[in-house]
Amino acid sequence: MKINGSEIRPGYVIEHAGGLWAAVKTAHVKPGKGGAFNQVELKNLIDGTKLNERFRASESVERIHLDLNDYQFLYAEGENLVFMDNESYEQLELQKDFVGDRAAFLQDGMKVTVQSHEGRPIGISLPDQVVLAVAEADPVVRGQTAASSYKPAITENGLRVMVPPFVEAGERIVVDTNEITYVRRAD
Template sequence: MKQQANLIRAGQVIEHNGRRWTVLKQQIITPGKGGAFIQVEMRDLKSGNKTNERWRTADTVERLMTEQKDYTYSYTDGDNLVLMDPESFEQVMLPTELLGDLLPFLQDNMAVEVDLVDGDPVAVHIPPQVTLEIVEADPVVKGQTASSSYKPAKLSNGVKVMVPPFIEAGERVVVRTEDASYVERAKD
């Protein structure tokens, strides 16, 4: 399906130069002189190579339609994720690079959504927020104002996050998976 370049969004799959690409980031740039253009960072689905491409906003690109299917994460086997279809209980193996930076947030029995193009997996989506335990937290520095002071902490999955000063090691917190940012204390 043809669409204007300025409608490209992260997560879409497009066909360009005879190859299939998944869009990682997009940014519309309006220079002081001349027409606006869109800068797109994308990854080749076959080779995994990343590239940047620029289009004028009026250009058209070929967008591939994706089908979404729900799976449950079972375990990681080397460089592959083993997912189970919750309806048929069939297991599917997908490369871990489909998750990219979100891999540390994957948890046992987590519901994930897989985007398929013509039956081929092109992307894996996990929930936007996860609950994890703080394993290390720096002590509070006296004299800092509570309004804007955050301290570094380490989550049980090894990811570092900035948390408010009242959060201590051993507490469970909700973290946004997109940018590893603190949301709130867990309510469980």
């Protein structure tokens, strides 16, 4: 679907310069001299590179709609992660590099959303928060109130997270998968 360059909004996926790009930030600019334009920060969905581009209202770009499919994480096999489509039960193998650092959050049976374009996976969305057990937590240092009261802890999957002083090894905590930060104790 063709849209004008001035209609690009954050979250839109467009085809530009031979690749698929997601609009991260947009700003409409009206300079004192010349025509108005839309300053767009783009992120390449394939390799993650960023680009700042100006689009005038007279330019048109192709807006791409991605297919979103729900999958369930089954297991890791070497450098591959195996997912199952919840509707067709077909299995999908993705490289660990495709998921990136967030692969450490994957747990058996976890539901994820795979974004694809023309049958090719280009992105994956994990739940915003996961529950993890704390494997190690440093002891509390008494009287350390002038500095931050958070202490380092290591979760069951090897992630290092800063937690409040009352969290101890063996407890289950909720961790934000986007920021990799402590949210709260798990119920």
